[in-house]
Amino acid sequence: MHDEADRATARGTDPVRPHMSAGVRNLYLAEVLSGAGDGIFWVALVASLADEPHFAAILGLAVLARLGPRALLSVRTGSMLDRADVRSVLIVIDIIRAVLMLGLAAVVGAGGAPVVALLVVFASYVVGVPTRPGLTVALAHLAGETRLAQANATLSSIRQMMTFVGPVIGVPIALWSPAAGIAVNGVSFAASALLVATARGPWPHGGTGLRSFATRAPRPPLRPEVDPIRSVDGLSALVFLVGAMYFVRGAEMVLHVFVVRDILHAEPSAIGFLGGAAGLGALVATPLARRASDSDSPARWVGLALVLTAGPTIALAAVGRLVSASALLGLVGAGMVVFEIVSVGTIQRVATPATNGRVFGVVNGVSNAGKLAGAVIAAVIAGLFDTEGALVVVAISVAIVGAVLLPRIAVLGRKGSAERHALEPIVEVLGSLGLFDGAPRWALERVARELTIEDVQQGTTLIVEDAAPDDLFIARRGDFDVMRGGNVVNVLHEGDWFGEIGLLNGVPRTATVAAVTPATVWRIPGDVFLTSLEDAGAPPAALVEGIADRLARLQQD
Numbered sequence: 001m002h003d004e005a006d007r008a009t010a011r012g013t014d015p016v017r018p019h020m021s022a023g024v025r026n027l028y029l030a031e032v033l034s035g036a037g038d039g040i041f042w043v044a045l046v047a048s049l050a051d052e053p054h055f056a057a058i059l060g061l062a063v064l065a066r067l068g069p070r071a072l073l074s075v076r077t078g079s080m081l082d083r084a085d086v087r088s089v090l091i092v093i094d095i096i097r098a099v100l101m102l103g104l105a106a107v108v109g110a111g112g113a114p115v116v117a118l119l120v121v122f123a124s125y126v127v128g129v130p131t132r133p134g135l136t137v138a139l140a141h142l143a144g145e146t147r148l149a150q151a152n153a154t155l156s157s158i159r160q161m162m163t164f165v166g167p168v169i170g171v172p173i174a175l176w177s178p179a180a181g182i183a184v185n186g187v188s189f190a191a192s193a194l195l196v197a198t199a200r201g202p203w204p205h206g207g208t209g210l211r212s213f214a215t216r217a218p219r220p221p222l223r224p225e226v227d228p229i230r231s232v233d234g235l236s237a238l239v240f241l242v243g244a245m246y247f248v249r250g251a252e253m254v255l256h257v258f259v260v261r262d263i264l265h266a267e268p269s270a271i272g273f274l275g276g277a278a279g280l281g282a283l284v285a286t287p288l289a290r291r292a293s294d295s296d297s298p299a300r301w302v303g304l305a306l307v308l309t310a311g312p313t314i315a316l317a318a319v320g321r322l323v324s325a326s327a328l329l330g331l332v333g334a335g336m337v338v339f340e341i342v343s344v345g346t347i348q349r350v351a352t353p354a355t356n357g358r359v360f361g362v363v364n365g366v367s368n369a370g371k372l373a374g375a376v377i378a379a380v381i382a383g384l385f386d387t388e389g390a391l392v393v394v395a396i397s398v399a400i401v402g403a404v405l406l407p408r409i410a411v412l413g414r415k416g417s418a419e420r421h422a423l424e425p426i427v428e429v430l431g432s433l434g435l436f437d438g439a440p441r442w443a444l445e446r447v448a449r450e451l452t453i454e455d456v457q458q459g460t461t462l463i464v465e466d467a468a469p470d471d472l473f474i475a476r477r478g479d480f481d482v483m484r485g486g487n488v489v490n491v492l493h494e495g496d497w498f499g500e501i502g503l504l505n506g507v508p509r510t511a512t513v514a515a516v517t518p519a520t521v522w523r524i525p526g527d528v529f530l531t532s533l534e535d536a537g538a539p540p541a542a543l544v545e546g547i548a549d550r551l552a553r554l555q556q557d
Contacts, residue, residue: 039166044181478519
């Protein structure tokens, strides 16, 4: 047993020492640099293109160069990363992007042709597609199973914060020199490469290096990915609305530039204040959005998000001051985060864990496609109408789509409400267990939906020592012996749970568990249990303390 505990500690998954490793800190810092650098870069790029005679068309191409690669390549990139030396991939990507950005800064500083700048931007974002999923994959290994939930929550908070910080920092830099802003982004990539290279820990090695990453991945069939969405009444409507809301986000990337130029009559770099205001609004509204995700009526909150998106977007056409425009964008940011969190929670409620990956793969594709379409179409609309007219067209379009789809989304709410009522007794029991302390209600509902209730006879063996871990068990009736090497080391009773050590540490079963009386257990699939810990944001204290106690008992044996 000592050997298993040592292996778990070496992998960074020791449940009794949940401190943050140096490797994880390096990834956090790399994400800070990446997020801030991207915001600074975009403000600087817009400022560098503002004086071009065909600015609207060039801006549309710039947005296409930025969003297109992610929309087209993200799904395939994920499967490629599974076979790659992730650290090598991330380091090489950062170095290439650093060189491209420094080269772009030289082009902009020398007054080079916009087409050259756009080609460099496109190349940089094509190369950078694997960065975000690569960091996520690496975090899972460096943080370890028991610390992954908190690490994911921290990484998400950093990304949200950088949507506010990056553009605001970009404003003074771009006012001084757009080329300097782009160069800062290049330096941030170089620093990120250094952080990744020096991040200690068990990095994933799915292949033999960069060659494995370049290996062509098979294209997944479309029908199995779409069917889980069509099979749930109302889910297609919500996914379609995700695309519509991201259409607005893409349109904002173009239209806010025109708002600054044509309505506010400010310097192009002032777009950073608008982007920062939206990010700040999202941060402020996040606690409310999390509470809203537990609502029995998601359609009500989705409707509120639509109002907060469409209303301020129309109002932007009538403002004349940067402060007023920033306040309106704060409301838009709040609406977007409410929509994102409520929509994700609703989808997680109605989609089974077995199809969650495919469903959210489609959602991710739809959101990126919507964002790309919004940016391109907004550039066209801005060319056909004035800026005020384009704002009104975009806002009314999403309002109409939302009004049409809300009744269908309400069906999801009613379905979820009925199911939650039926699962209420099980959810109440799960919520009373320290095992799930901190998990949101919708996560407990998902666990309740997936668990099975089993009556077992005296002498039934539920877990076999050294077997591969699969499920978690909660004892609801009867007594159970825990045996190590044939010797009884513990006895479990009603309200106890077992099977968590192998799942959390990724090791074979550490003991045999058998019923010594007629008993009843709740069997929870391992992936569902681990996901519930991620939703809790950190491993519950009762779980950590219980594992430590059980490891100590086994080691004494």
